[in-house]
Amino acid sequence: MAFKISRNSTSKTIYYKLREEIINLYLEPGIIISEKELSEKYSVSRTPVREALVRLAQEGLVNIYPQRGTVVSLIDLSAVEDARFLREHLERAVVKEACKQFLQEYLLKLEMNLKLQKMYMQKQDYKKLFEADEEFHKIIFEGSNKKRVWSSINDASTEFQRIRVLRLVSNNSWDNIYGQHKEIYNAIKNKTSGIAEELMKEHLNMVIFDKNRIKEIYPNYFKD
Numbered sequence: 424m425a426f427k428i429s430r431n432s433t434s435k436t437i438y439y440k441l442r443e444e445i446i447n448l449y450l451e452p453g454i455i456i457s458e459k460e461l462s463e464k465y466s467v468s469r470t471p472v473r474e475a476l477v478r479l480a481q482e483g484l485v486n487i488y489p490q491r492g493t494v495v496s497l498i499d500l501s502a503v504e505d506a507r508f509l510r511e512h513l514e515r516a517v518v519k520e521a522c523k524q525f526l527q528e529y530l531l532k533l534e535m536n537l538k539l540q541k542m543y544m545q546k547q548d549y550k551k552l553f554e555a556d557e558e559f560h561k562i563i564f565e566g567s568n569k570k571r572v573w574s575s576i577n578d579a580s581t582e583f584q585r586i587r588v589l590r591l592v593s594n595n596s597w598d599n600i601y602g603q604h605k606e607i608y609n610a611i612k613n614k615t616s617g618i619a620e621e622l623m624k625e626h627l628n629m630v631i632f633d634k635n636r637i638k639e640i641y642p643n644y645f646k647d
Contacts, residue, residue, distance in 0.1 A: 434471035437461070438478050445484050445495055446584045447550055448592065452644040456485065456493040482581055497646045498585055500634060506583035510576055511627040514560065515620045518607065520567040522616035529566030533608045536562060540601050549591040557584070559604055563611070583630070590633050593640050599629070 441461075444450045461472045476493050479485045483502065487493050536559045543552040557577075564573035591597065603626045610619035638645050 433465075433467055434474035434478075437465055437467070437471055438475035441475060441479060442482075442484065442581070445479070446581060446588060447553070448585070448588055450495050452495050452497045452585075454495050456495065458493070482578075484581055498589075498644055499582055499646050500586075500638070502582040503586050503630070503634065506580035507627060507630055510580055510583065511624060513572060513576055514563075514627060515623050517564055517567050517569050517572065518611065518619045518623045519616045520569070521563050521611045522614045522619050525566045525611055529562055530608075530612055532562045532566075533559065533611070537601070537605055537608060540604065544597050544601060549588070552597060553584075553588050553591055556587075556600065556604070563607075586630055586634060586637060589637050589641060589644070590630065593637055594633075600626075603629075 441450070441456075450456065456476070458469050458472050458476070462469045465472070476485055476487060480487050480493075483499070484496055485493050486496050536555055540552060540555045540559070543555055561573050561577075564570055603622060607619060607622045607626065610616075610622055
């Protein structure tokens with residue numbers, strides 16, 4: 424069944440759909456993407472598909488080889504570390520701001536988000552859990568009046584997102600992630616900035632300890 428997309432921002436729509444599929448591993452690292460198949464799937468010409476792929480290539484999510492086609496890029500652990508470093512330092516600063524002033528509206532959003540995380544854990548739905556995880560961090564930025572900062576780091580952390588999804592897929596023991604989120608929420612609620620900062624640091628450093636194990640499970644997903 425083909426998906427109909429309006430002609431306004433067609434290439435942008437395709438870009439976001441493909442980006443989501445790559446991050447969520449529906450399009451696995453190393454898989455070949457066919458321009459022809461995508462244009463048929465979305466009922467569009469190859470031009471907007473090509474434009475979307477070029478944008479993904481600029482972000483490092485695909486590699487375009489003339490005469491050979493387009494391949495979903497393998498995960499680069501050095502890029503993962505760069506993104507983790509960026510997120511850790513910015514999120515530690517933002518969570519400290521949240522402890523100074525955070526509207527009740529956003530505390531309620533965090534509380535509701537935690538309930539959703541619990542529900543997705545019970546359903547073993549890693550995709551929805553990942554989305555709720557990202558939303559949890561986004562709410563902290565929004566509640567601290569740093570929405571534009573979140574947009575910037577989100578665009579720059581696709582490799583970090585891919586390995587975090589892999590971590591959820593390879594390990595169904597998600598209680599640690601949920602527990603850390605709950606502690607961060609309590610620290611914001613109680614305005615204990617020092618505790619909040621340390622919790623955020625520990626939370627975003629978890630991937631450092633897990634990446635070698637993940638690479639052993641999915642060796643074909645990573646660059647040498």
